[in-house]
Amino acid sequence: MTPHVTAATVKAADRAHVFHSWSAQALIDPLAVAGAEGSYFWDYDGNRFLDFASQLVNTNIGHQHPKVVEAVREQAARLCTLAPGFAVDVRSEAARLIAERTPGDLDKIFFTNGGAEAVENAVRMARLHTGRQKVLSAYRSYHGATAAAINLTGDPRRWPSDTASAGVVHFWGPYLYRSAFHASTEAEECERALAHLADTIAFEGPQSVAAIVLETVPGTAGIMTPPDGYLAGVRELCDRHGIVFVLDEVMAGFGRTGRWFASEHWDVTPDLICFAKGVTSGYVPLGGVAISAAIAETFATRPYPGGLTYSGHPLACATAVATINAMEEEGVVEHAARLGEDVLGPGLRALAERHPSVGEVRGLGAFWALELVRDKGTREPLVPYNAAGADNAPMAEFTAACKASGLWPFVNMNRTHVVPPCNIGETEAKEGLALLDEALTVADRHTASG
Structure with missing residues (x-):
């Protein structure tokens, strides 16, 4: 008989036996994921996340395509x-x-x-x-x-x-x-x-x-x-x-x-x-x-x-x-092109206008990055190159704000990448942009004008 699976049992087994890539093993706390479908995945407590990372930018047609x-x-x-x-x-x-x-x-x-x-x-x-x-x-x-x-x-x-x-x-x-x-x-x-x-x-x-x-x-x-x-x-x-x-x-x-x-x-x-x-x-x-x-x-x-x-x-x-x-x-490839031209590109550029922490928007299709800065004039990165620990606190706070709102981001150094599934719906994409808009207010606090 299969034992009852909970977040606790999954995490305990993970902690005991799984060696994670790119990580200090004792310092990480991986999310226990219960399931996924389309552009979303969720944990055992029912918290649902919009996957704006496509995992590692690979679930191009989303999760569990039938x-x-x-x-x-x-x-x-x-x-x-x-x-x-x-x-x-x-x-x-x-x-x-x-x-x-x-x-x-x-x-x-x-x-x-x-x-x-x-x-x-x-x-x-x-x-x-x-x-x-x-x-x-x-x-x-x-x-x-x-x-x-x-x-x-x-x-x-x-x-x-x-x-x-x-x-x-x-x-x-x-x-x-x-x-x-x-x-x-x-x-x-x-x-x-x-x-x-x-x-x-x-x-x-x-x-x-x-x-x-x-x-x-x-x-x-x-x-x-x-x-x-x-x-x-x-x-x-x-x-x-x-x-x-x-x-x-x-x-x-x-x-x-x-x-x-x-x-x-x-x-x-x-x-x-x-x-x-x-x-x-x-x-x-x-x-x-x-x-x-x-x-x-x-x-x-x-x-x-x-x-x-x-x-x-x-x-x-x-x-x-x-x-x-x-x-x-x-028509997923064509959809990704339209998504970039009509939704993600314009939406991200609008965020850059509103947020002092957004220094530049780059990308095409379903492949975008926001470069986060302390000062738009000097282009000083929000965190130093390859920052860790306390030096990375502004990006860590921004990442935590995204996840708390139900948005799973792809973050690297002083950038957040917007890389949802290529077949994400327009409504879902706009939902993600709204959540990103909210989280960027946290990054704004660390800017010269914050």
């Missing part, structure tokens, strides 16, 4: 698992559906279990294809927590695991609000960021650089949409020097920006695309690399030295097929 849940059930009843060396109908179909949506000739799909493994394998492919070792990536980036991926990462999560010997060189990407190039316009920022990257390549030795890895739209680092012309400029630099161009679309892909892949906004085709998260809406873990014809040809008669036991797992692939089909049938 078509996807049923597809997982059907696949489990038919064929739960099979090794990656076999041809499986659902694996082939998932690959076909993904390849149909990638730009250019990225028609081969290597499946992984998640985004970090996708980045790991993309880097391996680039190094083997070029015979070079160095890889360039941007500061203010996140590419995963495995060995190569964490070294590519440009935020403080890299520091404890940085070996300083993984062949990675970091550079500054465009970010006009806090420009590293003293730019005053998007055009200046683009031009100077590209010049900086060109100089970095030159001084590192173009003949030694295998790949440039970029998040198409950086996610956790702040949703800094690149200026027009930047990605095209990076593509040109890669072509000039025989460098593989890798776009990390793990967070930005599968509808998040109002396109299947964010690169479509700038009509740029990379050599490799890394994906995960939204491809299954997070229901079953799946990631992968979409591969260009030229790189695929490298391994036509030469074995690719990489693989995973669960590559293209049938349950995960069935989830991807159902997720992509549901998104297509229900």
Whole structure:
């Protein structure tokens, strides 16, 4: 007989046995979640939260979508698992559906279990294809927590695991609000960021650089949409020097920006695309690399030295097929684009007008960030970079205010990200903006005018 489940029993078992990521184990108190549906989840006491984080920006079609849940059930009843060396109908179909949506000739799909493994394998492919070792990536980036991926990462999560010997060189990407190039316009920022990257390549030795890895739209680092012309400029630099161009679309892909892949906004085709998260809406873990014809040809008669036991797992692939089909049938990608243009963008800009703590609003589709500041004139962040403890108190208070009102936010450093499910209803989105409006009054108290 199953014992009665309560928040207390769930939390006790969690405390006894679960080791949580990115956490000091004794200092955390995870919420015990009883269930979820659509854009909401709730605890055992009946408190309901509007999921403005899409968990980790991956439940792109919300929680418990019936078509996807049923597809997982059907696949489990038919064929739960099979090794990656076999041809499986659902694996082939998932690959076909993904390849149909990638730009250019990225028609081969290597499946992984998640985004970090996708980045790991993309880097391996680039190094083997070029015979070079160095890889360039941007500061203010996140590419995963495995060995190569964490070294590519440009935020403080890299520091404890940085070996300083993984062949990675970091550079500054465009970010006009806090420009590293003293730019005053998007055009200046683009031009100077590209010049900086060109100089970095030159001084590192173009003949030694295998790949440039970029998040198409950086996610956790702040949703800094690149200026027009930047990605095209990076593509040109890669072509000039025989460098593989890798776009990390793990967070930005599968509808998040109002396109299947964010690169479509700038009509740029990379050599490799890394994906995960939204491809299954997070229901079953799946990631992968979409591969260009030229790189695929490298391994036509030469074995690719990489693989995973669960590559293209049938349950995960069935989830991807159902997720992509549901998104297509229900117009989720188009809905996300309209949501950004008509609801989230205007609504967030209105909040910026009302609140002295909102320094900048950035984003597109269902992918937005508010940069919170102490002073709009000086742009001093509401909390210092990588703040902890008492230094982070203003953001901690803001986060607590959101949760107390029934809004679950995605917060990183001095930013709150607005990243609800891509199919959230207009009414729910406006509800979330109203709750955010209320919580920002707490952040306002810590501003120069507060």
